[in-house]
Amino acid sequence: MEVFTYLCSPLKKADHLIIHKNGKMNNYELMVIFTPVLSDDEYKAAQKKYESFVKENGGEVVNSKPWELKSLAYPIAKKTTGLYWVMEYKAPSSFNEKLKIQLLRDESVMRHMFTILDKYAVEYNAKKRSGVSSVTENAEV
Amino acid sequence: MRRYNMARANEIKYLTAIKTDNRPKKYCRFRKMGIHYIDYKDGEFLKKFLNEQGKLLPRRITGNSLKFQRKVSQAVKKARQMAILPYVTDLLK
Numbered sequence: 004m005e006v007f008t009y010l011c012s013p014l015k016k017a018d019h020l021i022i023h024k025n026g027k028m029n030n031y032e033l034m035v036i037f038t039p040v041l042s043d044d045e046y047k048a049a050q051k052k053y054e055s056f057v058k059e060n061g062g063e064v065v066n067s068k069p070w071e072l073k074s075l076a077y078p079i080a081k082k083t084t085g086l087y088w089v090m091e092y093k094a095p096s097s098f099n100e101k102l103k104i105q106l107l108r109d110e111s112v113m114r115h116m117f118t119i120l121d122k123y124a125v126e127y128n129a130k131k132r133s134g135v136s137s138v139t140e141n142a143e144v
Numbered sequence: 145m146r147r148y149n150m151a152r153a154n155e156i157k158y159l160t161a162i163k164t165d166n167r168p169k170k171y172c173r174f175r176k177m178g179i180h181y182i183d184y185k186d187g188e189f190l191k192k193f194l195n196e197q198g199k200l201l202p203r204r205i206t207g208n209s210l211k212f213q214r215k216v217s218q219a220v221k222k223a224r225q226m227a228i229l230p231y232v233t234d235l236l237k
Binding site for chain 2: 034036075076077079085089114116118121123124126127
C-alpha cells in the first residue's frame with residue numbers, strides 16, 4: 004500500500020506520510036445475508052458484533068440498516084429466504100481482510116459482499132437516508 | 145423542352161427500402177438525469193435493463209452510454225451475487 008501510493012504520487016510524499024499517520028479512511032459498504040433460522044435477538048446481536056468490530060479496529064460506522072427477512076432470487080444453502088443487513092462504514096484499507104475472516108468463520112453468515120464506495124455513492128446513500136426519493140426513480144424511460 | 149431521361153416520382157424504385165418512420169433519438173438516461181451512481185441494491189430499477197430471462201439488454205436497445213452500460217453491468221452482477229436478481233429465469237417481468 005505504501006509503495007503503491009508512493010508510485011502514484013512521488014511529489015506528494017510528505018502528504019502521504021501525514022495521511023498515513025492519521026490513518027487514511029476509505030468508504031465501504033458491507034452487505035451480509037444471514038441464515039433465516041436466526042432469532043430476532045441473534046440477528047441484532049450479530050449486527051452489533053460486527054459494528055463493534057469496526058469500531059475496535061479504528062473504523063467508524065456511518066449507517067447500519069437491517070432489511071429483515073427477504074426472499075432470495077435463487078436458493079442459497081437450500082434456503083429460499085435470508086436476513087439481509089447493509090452497513091456503511093469508514094475504515095482503513097487493511098481492515099476488510101480482518102472482517103472477511105470473521106465473516107467466513109461465522110456460520111450464521113450465508114453470504115457477504117464488500118463494496119468500495121466512490122464519492123457519488125456516498126452522496127447517493129446519504130440522500131437516500133435523509134428521505135429524498137431515491138435518485139434512480141426519476142430515470143424512467 | 146421535353147426531358148426524356150427524367151423519371152417521374154412514382155416510377156423511382158430503390159434497391160433498399162427508404163426509412164419512413166422517424167424514431168425518436170435514443171439517449172443515455174443517466175447522462176440526461178445526471179445520475180452518477182447506480183445502486184446494486186435496487187433490484188426493481190435494475191430490472192429495466194434486463195430481458196425476461198434476466199439477461200442484460202444491449203446498449204442499442206437501452207441507449208445507455210458506454211460508461212453507464214459498464215456501471216449497470218457491474219451493478220447487475222453484484223445484485224446477482226447477493227440474490228437480489230436471479231442469474232437465470234423465465235418470465236422475470
